[in-house]
Amino acid sequence: xxxxxxxxxxxxxxxxSTRERLIKKSPxxxxxxxxxxxxxxxxxxxxxxxxxxxxxxxxxxxxVWQGLRVFLFDGVNPIHFLFRSDWNPGDAKHPTxxxxxxxxxxxxxxxxxxxxxxxxxxxxxLFMTEIAxxxxxxxxxxxxxxxxxxxxxxxxxxxxxxxxxFIANHSDSIGYGLLPGMIVVGMMILPTITSIAADxxxxxxxxxxxxxxxxxxxxxxxIAKVILPAALPSLLTAVVLGMARAFGEALAVQxxxxxxxxxxxxxxxxxxxxxxxxxxxxxxxxxxxxxxHALWALGLVLLTMSYIFILxxxxxxxxxxxx
Amino acid sequence: xxxxxxxQEGKELRELEPKEHILNIKQLDIYxxxxxxxxxISLDIEKNAITALIGPSGCGKSTFLRAINRMNDRxxxxxxxxxxxxxxxxxxxxxxxxxxLRKEIGMVFQKPNPFPxxxxxxxxxxxxxxxxxxxxxxxxERVKESLQQAALWxxxxxxxxxxxxxxxxxxxxxxxxxxxxxxxxxxxxxDEPTSALDPISTGKIESLLMKLKKEYTIVxxxxxxxxxxxxxxxxxxxxxxxxxxxxxxxxxxxHPTEKRTASYISGQFS
Amino acid sequence: xxxxTVNRIATSIIILCAGIMVTIMLTIxxxxxxxxxxxxxxxxxxxxxxxxxxxxxxxxxxxxxxxLLVITMVFTIPLGVAGGVYxxxxxxxxRITAFIxxxxxxxxxxxxxxxxxxxxxxxxxxxxxxxxxxxxxxALTIFNLPVIVRVTEDALRAxxxxxxxxxxxxxxxxxxxxxxxLLPAAFPxxxxxxxxxxxxxxxxxxxxxxxxxxxxxxxxxxxxxPFSENSPLNIFRSAxxxxxxxxxxxxxxxxxxxxxxxxxSAALLVxxxxxxxLAARGLGALIQKRMTGK
Ligand SMILES: Nc1ncnc2c1ncn2[C@@H]1O[C@H](COP(=O)(O)OP(=O)(O)O)[C@@H](O)[C@H]1O
Ligand SMILES: [Mg+2]
Numbered sequence: 105x106x107x108x109x110x111x112x113x114x115x116x117x118x119x120x121s122t123r124e125r126l127i128k129k130s131p132x133x134x135x136x137x138x139x140x141x142x143x144x145x146x147x148x149x150x151x152x153x154x155x156x157x158x159x160x161x162x163x164x165x166x167x168v169w170q171g172l173r174v175f176l177f178d179g180v181n182p183i184h185f186l187f188r189s190d191w192n193p194g195d196a197k198h199p200t201x202x203x204x205x206x207x208x209x210x211x212x213x214x215x216x217x218x219x220x221x222x223x224x225x226x227x228x229x230l231f232m233t234e235i236a237x238x239x240x241x242x243x244x245x246x247x248x249x250x251x252x253x254x255x256x257x258x259x260x261x262x263x264x265x266x267x268x269x270f271i272a273n274h275s276d277s278i279g280y281g282l283l284p285g286m287i288v289v290g291m292m293i294l295p296t297i298t299s300i301a302a303d304x305x306x307x308x309x310x311x312x313x314x315x316x317x318x319x320x321x322x323x324x325x326x327i328a329k330v331i332l333p334a335a336l337p338s339l340l341t342a343v344v345l346g347m348a349r350a351f352g353e354a355l356a357v358q359x360x361x362x363x364x365x366x367x368x369x370x371x372x373x374x375x376x377x378x379x380x381x382x383x384x385x386x387x388x389x390x391x392x393x394x395x396x397h398a399l400w401a402l403g404l405v406l407l408t409m410s411y412i413f414i415l416x417x418x419x420x421x422x423x424x425x426x427x
Numbered sequence: 428x429x430x431x432x433x434x435q436e437g438k439e440l441r442e443l444e445p446k447e448h449i450l451n452i453k454q455l456d457i458y459x460x461x462x463x464x465x466x467x468i469s470l471d472i473e474k475n476a477i478t479a480l481i482g483p484s485g486c487g488k489s490t491f492l493r494a495i496n497r498m499n500d501r502x503x504x505x506x507x508x509x510x511x512x513x514x515x516x517x518x519x520x521x522x523x524x525x526x527x528l529r530k531e532i533g534m535v536f537q538k539p540n541p542f543p544x545x546x547x548x549x550x551x552x553x554x555x556x557x558x559x560x561x562x563x564x565x566x567x568e569r570v571k572e573s574l575q576q577a578a579l580w581x582x583x584x585x586x587x588x589x590x591x592x593x594x595x596x597x598x599x600x601x602x603x604x605x606x607x608x609x610x611x612x613x614x615x616x617x618d619e620p621t622s623a624l625d626p627i628s629t630g631k632i633e634s635l636l637m638k639l640k641k642e643y644t645i646v647x648x649x650x651x652x653x654x655x656x657x658x659x660x661x662x663x664x665x666x667x668x669x670x671x672x673x674x675x676x677x678x679x680x681x682h683p684t685e686k687r688t689a690s691y692i693s694g695q696f697s
Numbered sequence: 698x699x700x701x702t703v704n705r706i707a708t709s710i711i712i713l714c715a716g717i718m719v720t721i722m723l724t725i726x727x728x729x730x731x732x733x734x735x736x737x738x739x740x741x742x743x744x745x746x747x748x749x750x751x752x753x754x755x756x757x758x759x760x761x762x763x764x765l766l767v768i769t770m771v772f773t774i775p776l777g778v779a780g781g782v783y784x785x786x787x788x789x790x791x792r793i794t795a796f797i798x799x800x801x802x803x804x805x806x807x808x809x810x811x812x813x814x815x816x817x818x819x820x821x822x823x824x825x826x827x828x829x830x831x832x833x834x835x836a837l838t839i840f841n842l843p844v845i846v847r848v849t850e851d852a853l854r855a856x857x858x859x860x861x862x863x864x865x866x867x868x869x870x871x872x873x874x875x876x877x878x879l880l881p882a883a884f885p886x887x888x889x890x891x892x893x894x895x896x897x898x899x900x901x902x903x904x905x906x907x908x909x910x911x912x913x914x915x916x917x918x919x920x921x922x923p924f925s926e927n928s929p930l931n932i933f934r935s936a937x938x939x940x941x942x943x944x945x946x947x948x949x950x951x952x953x954x955x956x957x958x959x960x961x962s963a964a965l966l967v968x969x970x971x972x973x974x975l976a977a978r979g980l981g982a983l984i985q986k987r988m989t990g991k
Contacts, residue, residue, distance in 0.1 A: 122514040125531065128524040145872025149787050152779020153797050156846065159839050160800035163807075163815045170818055227714025235711055244715065247722045253893075253970045255900025257943045258729060258963045264947060265956065266728060291721055298718065322700055324707035345806070352808020354903040355944045379810050379903075386814070386907055391822060403814050410807050417806075498866060503790065529868030536866070540859035543882045543988050552877060553867035592989045603863065610867060 164407070171404025174201070174397035185401060191365040191381075193395040201398050205367045207405060210351055210377040212368070213285045213361070217350040220290035222343050225297035233305040234327060241302070251295040260356035263288035268360055277372035280362030286371065288356050293346035300345060304338030305331065337424040341417055348413035352406065354379035378406045449474040449614060449644050450495065455509035457490050457499065464490045466668040467509075472614075472661075477636060477645045479655040479676075482665030483691070488648045491665070492616050495646070496532040497525050513614075530557055532614040533607035538623050539599035541591035541606075546583050549591045550574070550606045557610065569609050577605035578635055597628025604635070608643075615639070617647040621654065633658050652692060656680055664688045726967070733964025736957045742965075745915070746942070751954040755962055757916050760929055761830075761936040765909060766899055768834040768932065773841045774891060780842065781849020781887075782875060805843035810903040812840045817907035828935035833909025840904050841894050848890025852883035885988070889981035896973035900966060902940040910935035911945050939966050 174180045180201045188202025232240040263284050272279030308331055316326040332339070362374020363384055382399050389396040450472035457465035465487045472478050480488045490499065497518065499505040511518040518528060530553075541549050550570045560566055570587065574580040579601045583594070591602055600620060607615060617636075621629040636645055636658055649655050655662055656676060663673035664685075672685045683689045744754025780801070788794040816836030820826050856879050864874040880887075913936050916929045923930040937945065943962045946955040 123516050126513075126516050126518075126524055126527050127522045139870075142870040142872045145875065146787065149779050149783045152776050153783040153788075155776055156780050156797055156800050156804070156842065159842065160803050162819070163812070163839065164803075166818050167811065167815055224714045224717050227711045228718045230711045231715035235708065235715075240715070244718065247719055249974060250726065250971070251722055253896050253900070253974055254725060254729075255902065255940050255966060255970065257902045257940045258725075258900070258967060261943055261947065261959055261963050262725060262728060265732075265960075291725075294718065294721065322704035324704040325700070327707070348806055349808075352810060354808070354810040355906075359944070359947060379808070382810065382814070383903070383906060386817070387911070400814075400818075403811065406808065407811055410811065411803070414803055414806050496866070498862070501865070526868040526870060529866060534866040536859060536862060538859055540857070540863040542860055542863065542878050544878075552864065553869050556867075556869040556873045556877075590987075590989060606867065 167400075167403060167407050170397075170400045171407070172401075174394060174401045178394040178397055180394070180398065180401075185398075186405075189367060193398045194389075199394060201394075201401075203398070203402060203405075205365050206376050206378055206381050206402065208367055209282075209361070209375040210379070210406075210409075212282060212375065213289055213357060213377055214347050214350040216282065216286035216371075217289035217293055218343055218347050220286055221293045221297055221346060225294055225342070225346070226301050226339060228294075228298050229301035229305050230327060230331075232302045234323065234331065241306075244298075244302075248295040248299050251291075252299075256292065256353060256356040257359075259288050259292050260359035263356060263360035271372070275372055278362070278374070280360060281372050281374045282361065282368050283371040284360040285357050285375070285377075288360055289350045289353055292353060292356065293350050296349055297342045297346040300342035301335075301339055304335045304342065307338075308334050337420050341420045341424070344413060344416050344420065348410065348417075351409055351413065352379065354383050358383045378402045382406075447474065448472060449514060450646075451510075451512040452495075453510045453512070455491070455494065455507070455511065457487070457494055457508075458504075458506045459490075459502070460504040464668055465494070468665075468670045470663055470670060470673060472644060472646060474644050475640055475642070476660040477640050477647060477658050478661040478663065479659035480646065480648045480663050480665060481650075481652065481655050481691070482671075484650065486665040487668040488665050489618050492618055492646060492648055493534075495614075495616055496529045496534055497523070498529075498534065500525065526557075530610050531612050532616060533610060533612035535600070535603050535607055535615065535617045535620050537619040539596055539603055541594070541599050541602050543590065543592055545588045546574075546591050546594070546602060547587040549602055550609045553606065553610055559610070573605040573609035574602075576608045576639070577601045578631060579605055595628070597624050597631060600624060600628065600632060601635070604632070608639075612643065614644045614646065617645065619648050619650055622650055629654070652694065664691065666691070729960075729963050729967050733960035733962070736961030737965050741961050746958070747952060749952060751952070751957075753952060753954075753958060755939060755942060755958070755965070757913050758937055758939045758942040758962070759965070760916065761909075761913055762899055762938040762940070764929065765830055765833055765837065765905075765936060765938055766895060768830060769837040769841060769898055770891070770895065772834060772838040773845050773894075776838070777842050777845025778849045778880075778887065780846035781853060782880075784846065785850045785853035786871070786875060786879070801843045801846050804839060805847070808903070809840050809901055810906075812836050813904035813907050815839070816904065821908060826933060828908065828910025828912075830909060830932040830934065830936045833905050833936065833938075834932070836904045836908040837898050837901060840901065841898050844894045844897070845891060848894070849883070849887050852886030852890070853879055855886060856882045882988075885981045885984040888984065889977045892973055892977035892980065896970040896977075899973065900940050900970055902938070902944055905938060905941050906944075909938065909941070911937055911941060911949065913937050 175182050175185070185201050185203050186207065187204050189204045190200040190202040191205060193199045193201055228244060232244050236243070267284045267287055268279035271277065271283055312330055312334060313326055316330045321329070357377055358380040361376060361380055363376045363380050364374040365376050365381065368375040382402055385395070386399050389399060448471040452468060452470045452472075455465055455468045456463065468491060480492065482488055493499050494507055495511060495518070499507065507519055509519070513532070542552060544552070547570055550573055551566050554560065554566060554569060560569070571580060574583065579598060582598060591599065594602060604620075621632050624632070633654065636647065639645065647659070659676050661673065662676050662679040664671045664679070666687055672679065672683060672688045679688065680692060683692060741754045742759060743756050744752070745756050746758060747753030780797075784794070784797065788797070813836055816832050816839075820832035820835055821828060826832050860878060860882060861874060864878050865871070914927050914934050917927040918929055920928050921930055922928050923932065925931060926934065939962055943959050943966070946952060946959050952958065
């Protein structure tokens with residue numbers, strides 16, 4: 105009632121002008137452009153976000169579909185593909201698709217590289233955070249950054265021209281094989297693990313350490329009993345990230361591993377990985393051929409493993425935030 | 428030239444006939460999620476006067492102040508109930524153009540927060556956004572005028588292109604005041620504007636505010652009882668989210684009706 | 698007594714680890730630079746590669762690397778900055794935002810060869826662009842996008858919240874505040890990140906094998922129309938980059954002086970990437986200094 109009454113009486117000039125200024129969609133041209141530009145900015149930003157989604161989703165869907173073709177259209181049994189060791193898809197009469205040695209090679213290189221790199225990385229991270237607290241970080245960050253920046257082909261070239269000949273000269277093997285692969289990839293994931301591990305160790309609260317020192321514990325006792333257990337989930341994350349990088353590394357491994365699709369029986373024997381076989385053959389198989397499809401299936405295994413690594417990292421980081 | 432400008436914009440901004448209260452806050456409740464930060468506050472703010480909000484920290488002064496120009500909108504979970512009438516317009520309405528509102532009701536914060544840009548750009552930033560003028564000469568005039576109003580012109584007139592971060596804390600705070608004044612607001616909200624400053628800078632800001640109240644309505648949150656006594660015409664005492672008492676400064680200091688006011692003013696808790 | 702001994706041994710081992718780390722870095726840098734630098738001269742940089750003969754250079758590969766980098770950055774910077782701005786400022790706290798975060802995380806951890814395969818499948822084969830600079834640049838964009846998104850988001854989050862409040866408090870809109878205050882304030886951080894990522898893009902090879910290809914046409918550096926076959930600017934031609942070249946001469950090439958070409962290229966590549974790193978630090982610090990006026 106009162107509202108109605110107010111609405112009927114003509115508003116005083118002064119009041120209506122304040123209202124005009126403050127109510128949205130005032131018909132001023134200035135206001136229109138102002139809002140327009142704000143809206144345009146918002147759309148621009150949303151487009152950027154949308155493209156990130158499109159890229160990720162389409163990448164996943166396309167690669168999954170392409171990777172399934174060999175099973176759907178070429179009659180290859182997925183179980184055979186994953187667990188048999190008769191990789192010979194190029195055979196004109198009887199192509200066989202047992203990719204187990206290749207998958208095994210990827211896991212072997214990854215595990216070996218992690219075994220080599222983890223102690224050195226965590227040791228370095230401990231040096232940066234616990235031993236040389238004042239200058240360790242400053243001195244070693246640039247080292248890490250340089251190692252991160254060196255391209256993988258350069259690591260491969262070093263493997264090819266330095267490590268492979270060295271192994272060949274000091275053993276009765278040809279030099280190519282798991283061992284140089286392990287060394288090259290191990291070097292490549294050193295900086296990844298070290299920098300994340302150092303961050304993790306940095307974030308351990310000082311009170312925790314001081315409490316241990318106050319009880320008369322030595323530095324090593326503090327590290328082993330207090331610091332490492334407290335940082336464990338983060339350190340695991342660091343190692344898994346390093347392994348993810350090792351698993352997907354292509355050209356450096358390809359240059360040193362020998363690319364033989366049988367299961368190696370020692371570190372000195374040549375082997376192959378998912379990435380190296382894809383790298384070698386993807387460019388020279390006919391699009392649409394079963395061989396080509398088999399390579400895409402290897403790509404699918406690679407993609408799946410990448411997702412599994414991501415899930416593991418998520419799991420670890422959730423555990424970290426919970427604890 | 429300046430004269431013409433004043434006249435034009437005077438028309439647009441200063442056409443109000445004198446009126447007692449420019450802001451009428453009625454039964455205002457503000458929540459952060461389940462946290463009831465401001466409880467049922469009703470308060471009228473007199474035009475062209477300084478109103479000081481006092482009270483122990485955490486009692487909701489900032490929350491209340493920020494509600495007036497809707498700075499709490501962006502805080503997730505913050506909710507506002509009741510009414511704030513500004514010149515008869517309900518500020519909590521959905522149709523309010525927040526940008527226009529904040530142009531008219533400006534805000535100066537506790538910590539000096541100049542943009543990491545030149546002194547001049549600090550002032551022209553909002554002028555350009557609001558499309559007040561693109562004319563270089565007029566922009567320059569506004570810069571000078573607002574810096575003069577904020578008593579900063581003499582100190583910085585020869586280095587308008589220097590970074591605002593090179594100024595001292597007190598100068599930075601006056602720059603923040605100047606960039607608010609450049610928009611020719613009607614109400615200026617200040618949230619503990621001198622708590623981060625030394626006594627000399629504080630004195631400068633205080634005398635500035637006393638001067639500015641002739642043209643502007645000023646609402647200032649302060650922690651400092653002497654400051655409130657020195658500059659305020661009206662005082663509102665907040666305690667645990669409630670408005671305990673409000674009135675003219677002399678009355679509040681000399682004859683507070685509430686016991687809590689008396690003990691706060693005499694410094695028995697803070 | 699025994700506890701002290703253990704402590705001493707453990708400490709020595711930790712120091713040894715750091716020593717190994719530094720040694721590896723020095724060995725790699727020293728080996729690459731000393732072995733390769735003697736092959737790097739004006740002739741090497743300005744001569745085209747040879748298919749069989751000794752004495753080829755890397756002129757086209759070097760050009761391709763830089764050109765591909767530029768095109769990639771033209772795509773990546775706007776997209777990545779937009780994504781970072783979204784996550785830092787615009788993102789509502791909901792499922793879609795969480796999903797976008799996951800997407801960024803996934804893109805960041807996918808092996809570059811997987812991105813290369815996607816590029817081959819979609820741009821090279823399905824769109825029939827063939828091995829081309831455009832296909833390569835898009836693959837590199839996907840590879841680099843998450844880096845720029847994160848760099849932008851981090852740099853924006855490092856800008857003091859008070860500055861944003863100040864601008865919003867003056868009634869300035871969100872986008873204008875972003876454009877004129879927050880992005881400029883975050884600029885040094887974003888720039889450093891972009892230059893660092895440029896080094897990464899410059900050295901990338903696996904994503905390019907099947908997108909930009911292993912060959913280039915004979916580039917005609919007198920002919921700059923982007924539409925002609927042999928133009929250096931044509932984005933629909935194949936383009937072997939410097940890093941791909943290093944791999945190719947060793948793995949599929951038949952030139953006799955491959956040691957010289959590969960070592961020289963590697964030295965050049967590493968030098969350029971080190972320069973990127975230095976520039977990133979230097980420029981970032983310089984702009985920061987300018988802005989704060991100190
Ligand atoms: N952004 C926020 N989110 C949640 N609670 C808040 C927020 N800001 C303030 N509060 C709460 O609201 C109450 C009032 O705070 P505030 O208005 O800042 O007090 P004052 O300015 O008087 O010191 C406090 O209890 C504080 O914890
Ligand atoms: Mg406060």
